[in-house]
Amino acid sequence: MRTVIAFNTGWLFRPEQVDDSVPDSHFEPVTLPHSNVLLPHHNFDNADYQFISTYRRRFTPPALKAGQRLFVDFEGAMIASTVYLNGARLGEYRGGFTPFSFDLTDHLVPGENLLTVHLDSRERKDIPPYGFVVDYLTFGGIYREVSLRVVDACHLADVFVHTAGVLSEQPRVVIETTLRNMSDAVRDLALRADVLDSDGVRIAQIETAVAAPVGESIARQEIALRQGDFRLWTLDDPALYTLRIELFEDGTVHDRLDTRFGFRQARFEPDGFYFNGEHLPLIGLNRHQTYPYIGAAAPARLQRRDADIIKYELGCNIVRTSHYPQSRHFLDRCDEIGLLVFEEIPGWQHIGDDDWKALSLDYLRAMIVRDRNRPAIVLWGVRINESADDAPFYTATNALAHQLDPTRQTGGVRYIWESQFLEDVFTFNDFGIPLREPNHTPYLITEFGGHTFPTKSWDQEERAVEHALRHARVQNQQLGMVGVSGAIGWCAFDYNTHQEFGSGDRICYHGVMDIFRLPKYAAAFYASQIDPARRVVLQAATVWSMGDRSGGGINPLVVFSNCDEVEVFIGDESVGRFAPDRETFPHLPRAPFVIPMPHQHMIWGRALADLRLVGYLDGQAVAEQCIAADGLPHALTLEADDSELAADGADMTRVAFRIVDRYGNRLPYTNQVVTLEIDGPADLIGENPFALIGGQAALYVRARHTPGVVRVRATTPRLPPVEVTITLREA
Numbered sequence: 001m002r003t004v005i006a007f008n009t010g011w012l013f014r015p016e017q018v019d020d021s022v023p024d025s026h027f028e029p030v031t032l033p034h035s036n037v038l039l040p041h042h043n044f045d046n047a048d049y050q051f052i053s054t055y056r057r058r059f060t061p062p063a064l065k066a067g068q069r070l071f072v073d074f075e076g077a078m079i080a081s082t083v084y085l086n087g088a089r090l091g092e093y094r095g096g097f098t099p100f101s102f103d104l105t106d107h108l109v110p111g112e113n114l115l116t117v118h119l120d121s122r123e124r125k126d127i128p129p130y131g132f133v134v135d136y137l138t139f140g141g142i143y144r145e146v147s148l149r150v151v152d153a154c155h156l157a158d159v160f161v162h163t164a165g166v167l168s169e170q171p172r173v174v175i176e177t178t179l180r181n182m183s184d185a186v187r188d189l190a191l192r193a194d195v196l197d198s199d200g201v202r203i204a205q206i207e208t209a210v211a212a213p214v215g216e217s218i219a220r221q222e223i224a225l226r227q228g229d230f231r232l233w234t235l236d237d238p239a240l241y242t243l244r245i246e247l248f249e250d251g252t253v254h255d256r257l258d259t260r261f262g263f264r265q266a267r268f269e270p271d272g273f274y275f276n277g278e279h280l281p282l283i284g285l286n287r288h289q290t291y292p293y294i295g296a297a298a299p300a301r302l303q304r305r306d307a308d309i310i311k312y313e314l315g316c317n318i319v320r321t322s323h324y325p326q327s328r329h330f331l332d333r334c335d336e337i338g339l340l341v342f343e344e345i346p347g348w349q350h351i352g353d354d355d356w357k358a359l360s361l362d363y364l365r366a367m368i369v370r371d372r373n374r375p376a377i378v379l380w381g382v383r384i385n386e387s388a389d390d391a392p393f394y395t396a397t398n399a400l401a402h403q404l405d406p407t408r409q410t411g412g413v414r415y416i417w418e419s420q421f422l423e424d425v426f427t428f429n430d431f432g433i434p435l436r437e438p439n440h441t442p443y444l445i446t447e448f449g450g451h452t453f454p455t456k457s458w459d460q461e462e463r464a465v466e467h468a469l470r471h472a473r474v475q476n477q478q479l480g481m482v483g484v485s486g487a488i489g490w491c492a493f494d495y496n497t498h499q500e501f502g503s504g505d506r507i508c509y510h511g512v513m514d515i516f517r518l519p520k521y522a523a524a525f526y527a528s529q530i531d532p533a534r535r536v537v538l539q540a541a542t543v544w545s546m547g548d549r550s551g552g553g554i555n556p557l558v559v560f561s562n563c564d565e566v567e568v569f570i571g572d573e574s575v576g577r578f579a580p581d582r583e584t585f586p587h588l589p590r591a592p593f594v595i596p597m598p599h600q601h602m603i604w605g606r607a608l609a610d611l612r613l614v615g616y617l618d619g620q621a622v623a624e625q626c627i628a629a630d631g632l633p634h635a636l637t638l639e640a641d642d643s644e645l646a647a648d649g650a651d652m653t654r655v656a657f658r659i660v661d662r663y664g665n666r667l668p669y670t671n672q673v674v675t676l677e678i679d680g681p682a683d684l685i686g687e688n689p690f691a692l693i694g695g696q697a698a699l700y701v702r703a704r705h706t707p708g709v710v711r712v713r714a715t716t717p718r719l720p721p722v723e724v725t726i727t728l729r730e731a
């Protein structure tokens with residue numbers, strides 16, 4: 001029977017390549033996920049994280065019964081891992097985004113064993129995405145979780161479950177189980193499959209006899225259901241089911257594996273995307289998996305939170321995992337909350353030699369096998385992002401994707417309009433305004449914006465507003481185009497990058513949120529598309545000053561809101577009640593308000609009064625926003641995303657600080673230094689003191705291994721200090 005043991009604590013780390021003779025005292029104790037270096041959020045050198053490091057883990061293996069095997073499973077280590085057990089080299093895995101395993105069994109010794117990883121985090125040209133320039137960073141470290149796995153000689157290697165005909169009279173669950181028989185004879189086994197709902201109640205079961213030859217074999221089972229037996233997985237009600245597979249031999253259970261799935265139908269058609277039979281226009285953003293300070297080594301909580309931000313704070317219905325397979329925790333959350341995903345293979349514009357292409361095919365296989373049970377995923381990206389044509393290579397990637405997953409369509413993100421259309425969906429990065437008319441269908445816009453209009457959260461108002469309006473214009477246009485399935489903007493969050501890209505400080509300021517996942521005005525545009533029944537949004541895109549824009553004044557005043565009317569007051573005086581600009585943005589569910597501002601309030605020498613907005617829905621006042629005209633720092637604020645963490649040495653939460661006006665609006669041009677202090681069994685991760693930029697930033701609190709109460713206190717000159725409390729629970 002399978003046992004899985006988390007293997008994330010008790011590691012030792014040294015930021016150079018050393019052999020097993022170096023004493024443990026020369027190492028630093030670390031917990032996974034781990035970044036090989038902590039960095040400032042910008043202004044670092046791309047050499048800083050590129051080195052070979054040594055990870056070491058001493059352990060006493062669990063007792064193995066006859067025939068059992070012990071594996072070590074790595075979920076992701078950046079970027080090439082050479083693994084040794086007790087000095088014996090088990091192999092090298094090249095690749096940072098996909099899981100890999102080694103069989104430890106034959107090299108185990110009685111008592112204490114030593115697992116060593118030489119982790120090469122240099123940007124090696126032989127490993128995708130490298131070989132040419134890349135506009136993102138991969139960073140370094142064993143940045144995802146590791147576990148030990150004990151299995152019987154006959155075990156389950158993989159379970160692929162999909163549904164068919166979910167809208168028809170003959171809905172079915174189709175199961176393909178890969179059995180691995182590591183014994184030396186054919187075995188007569190039985191496979192039992194249970195479908196359980198989220199309360200653990202069984203809705204279906206099937207049992208099948210299988211003869212498992214030595215090596216790997218695939219067993220197929222099919223369960224017929226009726227309408228009414230199950231709930232569909234929808235974006236508003238993402239009902240998840242568990243498929244439990246048990247492998248028996250003469251009544252003994254050899255293995256059990258649970259995998260989550262959902263009943264849903266997703267299809268890109270010539271006239272758009274259809275989800276569960278209904279046309280669903282896609283509005284989304286691209287996401288990189290990296291974070292300030294910690295690179296890619298974000299624990300589950302932060303990964304999951306990104307999905308929440310994209311769905312609930314930005315109102316998107318789809319995310320693209322640009323440009324590689326992302327954390328299972330992020331994808332788990334997408335499955336749980338109903339956020340669709342376009343997942344793609346690692347790469348960036350460059351195609352390497354045959355060995356490099358073979359690795360890409362391996363990554364494609366690993367990505368699909370890892371993630372094909374996820375209801376959230378609706379499209380596989382089988383082309384290196386924005387690469388040139390390569391018919392043999394991309395014929396092979398498409399064929400492999402279809403073979404591994406006959407249920408999903410493929411896309412291949414391109415910027416070459418005339419490039420070969422080998423995939424099922426023509427996925428194009430259209431950086432122009434207006435957008436091009438589709439040349440092929442089905443058609444999906446996979447990037448726009450981005451480098452054509454980088455915008456920092458402290459940029460001058462007219463740029464920040466224009467940035468938001470560009471997103472609004474493109475989304476508006478795409479929603480009105482026949483044959484366009486949707487548009488996924490570039491991008492959700494500012495991200496760290498190489499010297500060749502971005503603003504020279506190692507950041508591409510292309511996000512609708514900053515690198516800390518704190519909003520720019522463009523975030524308010526996306527938020528304003530949310531159904532007001534879920535959340536009312538009312539945000540003026542202005543710093544409310546007389547002279548920030550070129551030429552001065554605040555005309556027009558742009559407001560992002562899902563209210564149907566907005567009343568504007570300057571001081572006590574009503575300027576009027578306004579409707580959204582549906583003429584300019586006829587296709588958006590919620591058009592922005594573009595409000596002409598009367599000149600008499602903007603006269604030089606006359607003090608400007610506070611702005612007050614009131615949002616109305618069906619004639620009822622439902623939201624208010626005020627912005628102080630004095631522009632003065634009124635308070636320092638400090639907010640932790642979570643009030644509780646697990647004391648597991650890895651769990652983290654963001655603590656965001658802002659300097660705000662009297663009404664709580666961030667002041668984007670303040671640059672006061674903010675100092676944080678922490679008290680209790682946790683560490684602050686980030687630059688401290690922080691020279692505030694954009695009026696907002698964040699650090700992270702990382703739990704140590706002991707439960708307790710943590711207090712974080714922030715101070716800045718001339719404003720009262722603020723404090724948050726976080727409780728660390730037993731892990």
Ligand code: GAL
Nearest residue numbers: 135385386449450451452490
């Ligand atoms: C695209 C590319 C993205 C990013 C973006 C910036 O060409 O696919 O990774 O670099 O440009 O706008």
